[in-house]
Amino acid sequence: MAENYQVLPGYKRFNQKNNAIMRSSWDAKLGSYDPRNVRAIKEHIHRGDPGFDHLDFALSNGATTVASSLGTAINRPNSGVTSWESLAKQWGRSFPIEADRLEAGDPDRMRKALGKVARFYGADLVGFTPLDERWVYSHHYDPRTAENPPVEIPAGCNQVIVMGVSMDHGMFATAPTAVMMAETQRNYSVLASLAGSVAEFIRTLGYQALPCMNDTALSVPLAVDAGLGQPSRLGPVVTPEFGPRVRFCKVITDLPLNARKKSADFGLIEFCEACEKCAEACPAKSLPFGPRTAEPKNISNNPGVLKWYGNYESCRLYWSHVGTNCGICLRVCPFNHGRGFHHRIAKRLVRLKWRWVNRLLVKLHGWLGYGKQKDPRFFWNGG
Ligand code: SF4
Numbered sequence: 345m346a347e348n349y350q351v352l353p354g355y356k357r358f359n360q361k362n363n364a365i366m367r368s369s370w371d372a373k374l375g376s377y378d379p380r381n382v383r384a385i386k387e388h389i390h391r392g393d394p395g396f397d398h399l400d401f402a403l404s405n406g407a408t409t410v411a412s413s414l415g416t417a418i419n420r421p422n423s424g425v426t427s428w429e430s431l432a433k434q435w436g437r438s439f440p441i442e443a444d445r446l447e448a449g450d451p452d453r454m455r456k457a458l459g460k461v462a463r464f465y466g467a468d469l470v471g472f473t474p475l476d477e478r479w480v481y482s483h484h485y486d487p488r489t490a491e492n493p494p495v496e497i498p499a500g501c502n503q504v505i506v507m508g509v510s511m512d513h514g515m516f517a518t519a520p521t522a523v524m525m526a527e528t529q530r531n532y533s534v535l536a537s538l539a540g541s542v543a544e545f546i547r548t549l550g551y552q553a554l555p556c557m558n559d560t561a562l563s564v565p566l567a568v569d570a571g572l573g574q575p576s577r578l579g580p581v582v583t584p585e586f587g588p589r590v591r592f593c594k595v596i597t598d599l600p601l602n603a604r605k606k607s608a609d610f611g612l613i614e615f616c617e618a619c620e621k622c623a624e625a626c627p628a629k630s631l632p633f634g635p636r637t638a639e640p641k642n643i644s645n646n647p648g649v650l651k652w653y654g655n656y657e658s659c660r661l662y663w664s665h666v667g668t669n670c671g672i673c674l675r676v677c678p679f680n681h682g683r684g685f686h687h688r689i690a691k692r693l694v695r696l697k698w699r700w701v702n703r704l705l706v707k708l709h710g711w712l713g714y715g716k717q718k719d720p721r722f723f724w725n726g727g
């Protein structure tokens with residue numbers, strides 16, 4: 345069995361400042377992102393391009409409201425809804441039992457309870473892992489002030505609840521458009537609300553809870569350690585349920601959960617070795633062909649882990665020319681499928697890890713026309 349990842353000696357924690365999104369605010373190489381993006385959006389609207397008109401961009405802007413307002417931000421720690429302190433206290437909402445610590449009792453029961461709570465608040469996937477400090481950013485980065493302080497996790501917070509929220513198959517099939525971007529933004533708003541609500545639940549039991557979206561720690565290896573999916577050629581975690589069409593948030597806590605690392609294996613590594621569809625389809629040539637390596641493409645990769653490294657500089661630059669995020673790689677991935685009996689059969693075949701079967705499935709995926717772009721006007725017109 346191929347390991348999901350291998351960490352090589354000399355690995356160092358990643359500084360959030362070097363992530364391609366943060367670099368747009370300080371690195372001249374990516375720095376003209378915003379003006380180019382604004383120009384692209386205006387040109388699309390002026391031409392009335394399907395999937396990029398005023399209505400579509402308004403849909404996306406509305407969808408990001410919870411994730412990007414009142415201090416909350418996708419990449420900013422400890423702020424707004426994802427504050428590390430009690431929101432109830434901050435907003436003058438008192439609750440009579442929050443000062444009393446609940447005797448946590450059986451951690452297995454508590455994990456089960458948290459699974460229920462997370463699903464109630466909007467999670468489609470829930471997993472648990474001990475906090476592997478290698479995945480915690482070495483430093484936060486605030487693009488508004490250029491501050492780059494070290495990340496300090498409060499003592500005792502060594503358990504992580506990792507939660508995934510899936511994205512709509514039809515909207516993602518339009519990628520890249522503002523309709524697809526709206527679904528991404530809606531997803532982040534659900535993640536913000538979900539992480540904040542789970543953290544508030546835990547604090548009401550008398551324990552510490554740090555809700556995080558893309559800030560504080562790397563979501564991909566945490567989701568892999570929680571057994572929710574496998575790392576892929578295209579970068580994000582691919583899950584058996586939703587393929588790559590899922591995003592993650594996490595809550596780091598000192599609530600005793602007795603979490604243990606799990607390693608999902610549904611044949612993805614072997615399938616990616618035979619597939620390469622995402623790399624072929626990427627318009628920016630950002631995704632690698634061939635086997636996994638430990639060699640980074642540029643400073644936006646963290647070296648020292650055996651995996652597929654994408655070039656997130658060229659990816660991000662492509663986004664600024666399109667005017668939205670892209671998502672073509674997710675759209676074409678054979679694991680990004682709808683529901684259906686034949687997909688279940690295909691998944692069983694992938695588990696066999698037979699190279700010729702994987703190659704045949706990749707070909708079938710193309711012959712049957714999966715992964716093609718859908719007309720984005722379906723969102724407004726139905727169908
Ligand atoms: S999002 Fe688009 S540009 Fe970026 S890696 Fe995927 S296909 Fe390539």
Ligand code: SF4
Nearest residue numbers: 576616619620622677
């Ligand atoms: S498109 Fe193929 S190679 Fe790329 S992540 Fe999906 S299965 Fe792996």
